[in-house]
Amino acid sequence: MIRRACIVWPALLLAGCSMNPQLEMPVAPVAAAYPLANAMDEAHAADLGWREMFGDPRLQRLIARALSDSRDLRIAVLNVEAARAQFRVQRGAMLPAVEVAGSYSRQRTSAAAEAEAGRGSEFDQFTAQAALTSFEIDLFGRSRSLSQAAFERYLATDEGRRATQIALIGAVADAYLAERLADEQLKLTEATLSDWRQSLDIARRMHAAGQNSGVDVAQAEGQVRQAEADLEARRRVLAQSTNALALLIGGPLPEDLPPPLSLAEQGIRTQLPAGLPSDLLVRRPDIREAEHQLVAANADVGAARAAFFPRLSLTAAFGFASGALDSLFNASSRAWSFTPQVAAPIFQGGQLRGNLDLAEVRKSVAVANYERAIQSAFREVADGLAGRATFERQLDAQRQAVATTARRVMLSDLRYRAGVFGRLELLDAQRDDYAARSALLDLERENLSNAIGLYRALGGGLLEYGAQD
The missing domain is CATH 2.20.200.10 (Outer membrane efflux proteins (OEP))
Known part of the structure; x- marks a missing residue:
């Protein structure tokens, strides 16, 4: 028995040579710098914890609730556990x-x-x-290659969990902003409807006094009815936004939440540093996930090659x-x-060659997925930087437009009461003012959503507090 064991142990020592092809990671198919980058981009927004990014205490509570109760994140965690178990199964086959x-x-x-x-x-x-x-x-490394592939897929699944967390935080913040926008649009419509009802009452009294025609009254009534229809639409959007937010956090909104802040009071950082495109390779979990999938596919090729040799x-x-x-x-x-x-395989009907061809094709697909993940991340950051560079100027212009339409309403109302102009001019001024105020609310929400998208695109959301903590 001892003599035979002495024959086996050298074979065991020789086992494990790898048939994996040499893997060279593809060069990132993006530019070396972002468009519209500036001096602040020496830092990186991913080092900013999500509690520092989102200053609204109500939103912070909702994000924390989502991280503990979201079914999407729970599924991602369970997928990691399943991948870990699969790796243990494959590793056990080597022993x-x-x-x-x-x-x-x-x-x-x-x-x-x-x-x-x-x-x-x-x-x-x-x-x-x-x-x-x-x-x-394992003389030719088949089992080792399969074990490596399982391990890399486990790492990829764990990166997928991190990517799910980032996406979840961004989705909760976006849904919360949508709810805040719906609520403020509803309040704007209610206030506008109240003003227009007062204008309708004035038009009716002036008509009773013979100071205007029935056309003015009809125009005022049409304006009020349109605002009433808008009011019901705003109520519906608010209810649907609340439902979407409840789905993301994994249950009904808690009753003890802090009072909400308006869009203008959110305190979300809109001027975020982007770093360099090369930072995305280590900051973005979805890119690291694609990288691990590529390494796993390369190991699959090694296992398919080793299958041609004796066992x-x-x-x-x-x-x-x-x-x-x-x-x-x-x-x-x-x-x-x-x-x-x-x-030793002699005749397999082309199965071994087919398995090798399939593994090589899947590796090529993994390379393309890796490159696409990098390109998509670059594009998302570039879009966020475009918003960072333009939203503030657009908001300033829109605020000036609101001030102008408000002044026009005031002057048109004075002229209408004085009988200088007809009801139509006042009606147009009121509609323009309502549209301008509604557009300002939409723009404020878009600006904040752009900041959230940039934060998410840069890989932010994995830290609760900043890296310096």
């Missing part, structure tokens, strides 16, 4: 499986089989053994067998077996 077994049997032979004795005989059989069952000695497996057992239990472990009761086996 010898040793089993210990004991048995007892009692037999009787027939009288015909023992003609001389003229009668059958009975005897006991006790056995105890430790067995090594069909252990593959050496070993089965061995050592134990004791005796007819009496008290003599089972005597030296004379020892028994052993040693069965090495070599299997």
Whole structure:
């Protein structure tokens, strides 16, 4: 037994040479710098914790609730556990499986089989053994490649969980802003409807006094009815926004939430530093996920290559067998077996070549997915930087437009009451002012959403507090 073991151990030491092809990561197919980058981009927004990014205490509570109760994030965590278990299964295949077994049997032979004795005989059989069952000695690295592929997919799944967390935080913040926008649009419509009802009342009184025509009253009534229709639409949007937010956080909104802040009071940082495009390779979990998937696909190619070569497996057992239990472990009761086996593929009907071709194609797909992930991340950051550079100026212009339409409403109302102009001019001024105020609310929300998108695109959301903490 010892001499045979000396023959096996060198083979075990030689096991594990890899057939994996040399993997060279593709060059990032993006520019070396972002468009519209500036001096602030020496830092990186991903170092900013999400509690520092989002200053509204109500939003912070909602994000914390989502991180603990969201079903999407829970599924991502369970997927990580499943990938980890799969890796343990594949890694276990590289190690010898040793089993210990004991048995007892009692037999009787027939009288015909023992003609001389003229009668059958009975005897006991006790056995105890430790067995090594069909252990593959990984001479060409097939099992090691499969284990590496499983490990890389586990790492990819864990990066997918991180990407899900980033996406979840951004989605909760966006949904919260949508709810805040719907609420403020509803309040604007309510205030506007109240003003227009007062204008309708004035138009009716002036008509009763003979100071205007029935056309003015009809115009004012039409304006009020349109505002009433808008009011119901705003209520519907608010209810739907609340439902979307509840879905993201994993349950109904808690009743003890802090009071909400308006869009103008959110305190979300809109001027975020972007760093360099090369930072995305380590900051973005989805890019790291694609990278691990590429390494796993490369290991699959190595396993497919190794399948063309012979496989050496070993089965061995050592134990004791005796007819009496008290003599089972005597030296004379020892028994052993040693069965090495070599299997070499001769004809597989093209399966081995097909498996190799498939593995190589999947590797090419993984390369394309990796490059696409980088390009998509670059584009998302570039879009966010375009918003960073333009939204503030657009907001200033829109605020001036609101001030102008408000002044026009005031002057038109004075002229209408004085009888200088008709109702139509006042109606147009009021509609323009309502549209300008509504557009300002939309623009404020878009500006904040752009900041959230840039924060998410840069890989922000994994830290609760800043890296300096």
